[in-house]
Amino acid sequence: MKHILLLNGPNLNLLGTREPQIYGHTTLADIERHIAALGETFGIRVESFQSNGEGELVGRIHRAREEGAAAAIVNAGAYTHTSIALRDALAGTALPFVEVHISNVYKREPFRHHSYLSDLAVGVIAGLGVYGYEAALRFLFETEAV
Numbered sequence: 625m626k627h628i629l630l631l632n633g634p635n636l637n638l639l640g641t642r643e644p645q646i647y648g649h650t651t652l653a654d655i656e657r658h659i660a661a662l663g664e665t666f667g668i669r670v671e672s673f674q675s676n677g678e679g680e681l682v683g684r685i686h687r688a689r690e691e692g693a694a695a696a697i698v699n700a701g702a703y704t705h706t707s708i709a710l711r712d713a714l715a716g717t718a719l720p721f722v723e724v725h726i727s728n729v730y731k732r733e734p735f736r737h738h739s740y741l742s743d744l745a746v747g748v749i750a751g752l753g754v755y756g757y758e759a760a761l762r763f764l765f766e767t768e769a770v
């Protein structure tokens with residue numbers, strides 16, 4: 625069975641517990657369960673990983689490629705806006721990925737308007753709430769990226 629990586633960055637483990645006005649009430653565990661279940665209907669195994677550490681996220685990207693992941697869904701959190709290391713890991717492993725943001729970062733503070741990842745991504749989804757993760761998975765399946 626083909627597999628993909630669902631990667632979530634710093635503070636996304638807090639989803640559903642704080643700032644619901646921005647990020648909603650769905651927990652990360654709920655997102656991971658939903659995406660895994662939907663992936664199964666597509667014949668895709670979804671491996672989920674969340675870390676608050678930049679280095680751990682970099683290492684998980686390396687491992688995904690080593691293990692033959694076909695693609696990734698990446699919400700790098702605030703590292704989106706700061707991390708050349710994550711950019712280099714995604715570029716270096718050539719893992720096709722969809723960048724997802726729950727909030728519409730372009731309606732928020734200017735420092736969230738730049739991403740070190742977007743030009744490497746197959747596509748970017750922002751502002752659709754947690755539905756962005758499902759849209760990313762459906763896109764990867766329908767376009768046979770996976």
Ligand SMILES: O=C(O)[C@]1(O)C[C@H](CCCOc2ccccc2)[C@@H](O)[C@H](O)C1
Pocket residue numbers: 634635636638639640641642643647699700701702703704724725726727728729736
């Ligand atoms: O909108 C997104 O998904 C973001 O990637 C979320 C990041 C923040 C994740 C923090 O998530 C929390 C969730 C609940 C409570 C506190 C933080 C933010 O730094 C990006 O600019 C946009």
